[in-house]
Amino acid sequence: MSGAVEDLLRGLAPRVLGTLVRRHGQFDACEDAVQEALLAASVQWPEQGTPREPAGWLVTVAGRRLTDQWRSEAARRQRELAVSVEPAQEDDLNRHVDDTLKLLFLCCHPELSAPSQVALTLRAVGGLTTAEIASAFLVPEATMAQRISRAKQKIKDRGFPEGPERLPAVLHVLYLTFNEGYNATSGPDLQRVELTAEAIRLTREVRRLVPDDGEVTGLLALMLLTDARRATRTAEDGALVPLAEQDRTRWDQDRIKEGVALVTETLATAAPGPYQLQAAIAAIHDEAPSTEDTDWPQILVLYQILDRMAPNPMVTLNRAIATAMVHGPVAGLDLLKSLDEDKRVAGHHRLDAVRAHLLDLAGQHEQAREYYRKAAKRTFSIPEREYLLRKTSG
Numbered sequence: 001m002s003g004a005v006e007d008l009l010r011g012l013a014p015r016v017l018g019t020l021v022r023r024h025g026q027f028d029a030c031e032d033a034v035q036e037a038l039l040a041a042s043v044q045w046p047e048q049g050t051p052r053e054p055a056g057w058l059v060t061v062a063g064r065r066l067t068d069q070w071r072s073e074a075a076r077r078q079r080e081l082a083v084s085v086e087p088a089q090e091d092d093l094n095r096h097v098d099d100t101l102k103l104l105f106l107c108c109h110p111e112l113s114a115p116s117q118v119a120l121t122l123r124a125v126g127g128l129t130t131a132e133i134a135s136a137f138l139v140p141e142a143t144m145a146q147r148i149s150r151a152k153q154k155i156k157d158r159g160f161p162e163g164p165e166r167l168p169a170v171l172h173v174l175y176l177t178f179n180e181g182y183n184a185t186s187g188p189d190l191q192r193v194e195l196t197a198e199a200i201r202l203t204r205e206v207r208r209l210v211p212d213d214g215e216v217t218g219l220l221a222l223m224l225l226t227d228a229r230r231a232t233r234t235a236e237d238g239a240l241v242p243l244a245e246q247d248r249t250r251w252d253q254d255r256i257k258e259g260v261a262l263v264t265e266t267l268a269t270a271a272p273g274p275y276q277l278q279a280a281i282a283a284i285h286d287e288a289p290s291t292e293d294t295d296w297p298q299i300l301v302l303y304q305i306l307d308r309m310a311p312n313p314m315v316t317l318n319r320a321i322a323t324a325m326v327h328g329p330v331a332g333l334d335l336l337k338s339l340d341e342d343k344r345v346a347g348h349h350r351l352d353a354v355r356a357h358l359l360d361l362a363g364q365h366e367q368a369r370e371y372y373r374k375a376a377k378r379t380f381s382i383p384e385r386e387y388l389l390r391k392t393s394g
């Protein structure tokens with residue numbers, strides 16, 4: 001099968017699956033039918049040519065597979081009922097989105113845990129195999145298969161969400177997927193490019209469907225501006241390279257240009273939200289020629305706004321670094337004290353790592369080494385652990 005046909009099928013698969021699930025329900029049966037239709041297309045299209053309406057062709061073939069499975073009159077009536085229960089009046093969002101976004105919404109059902117939402121989204125919308133998802137999250141394939149199966153069971157027969165209230169959940173899942181790819185929480189690799197690439201692709205799709213949403217645009221900008229640094233985050237041997245030591249001339253300028261344009265556009269036309277603010281911070285970093293020449297006062301202001309708008313210990317950690325760069329390391333260390341009793345981050349390796357970094361800046365090198373050692377013991381990422389251990393001997 002040619003690469004062009006493979007790429008076309010990969011892009012069409014979530015839309016076709018979304019169409020069938022919307023019409024018939026029964027997620028598992030529809031997914032099996034779509035997989036059979038994709039297999040048929042991969043065999044026929046290279047030989048006979050791509051049909052004029054490839055999505056319609058896949059829907060028709062997959063629908064026939066379902067018909068073959070549902071032979072009884074009772075099954076036929078159930079199928080007709082599933083089609084008839086769509087709401088007669090849809091809100092503005094549902095009226096204008098296609099089945100890909102609806103499928104994303106379905107995968108982000110509020111009764112699912114965040115890991116299950118991510119796994120199901122990557123399987124149903126991203127087109128990754130269960131084995132690929134299991135490998136990305138470092139769990140056995142059987143474990144991931146059970147997780148996805150349980151997720152499907154929870155949303156079975158519940159239908160599509162009505163209204164835009166689930167869009168934040170969709171964005172959160174895409175944000176988590178990107179973060180796991182950009183900074184893997186465990187394992188031998190710092191980054192998982194397949195996850196960041198898939199998160200960016202899916203976020204582009206969401207923006208295509210809801211182009212006027214400021215947070216969708218902000219999230220895409222944040223991903224592009226962050227991913228622009230990917231090539232310089234590790235040395236040839238896989239060792240972690242911190243932001244201050246990266247070769248900024250090797251950052252992806254095309255991605256930076258696109259990301260800056262997106263965040264500039266959305267901040268001018270939409271009410272600012274957390275993703276837009278994070279994108280603005282990323283843009284400042286990407287446009288600065290060096291750490292010393294970075295506009296830290298502006299970054300600090302943005303983090304202060306973000307910390308008020310969406311309080312989060314990780315935001316406070318970053319705000320502490322910006323505070324140290326503007327007002328000195330002692331001020332940053334004072335801010336970190338507010339997190340010592342926060343159960344969400346107490347004992348997390350990032351709190352120890354940031355404290356160690358600020359202690360180093362303050363000239364308290366022995367104490368810094370102590371916290372670097374603590375952080376190294378608490379992380380499951382091998383590149384992070386090795387970097388932190390190197391700092392203990394610096």
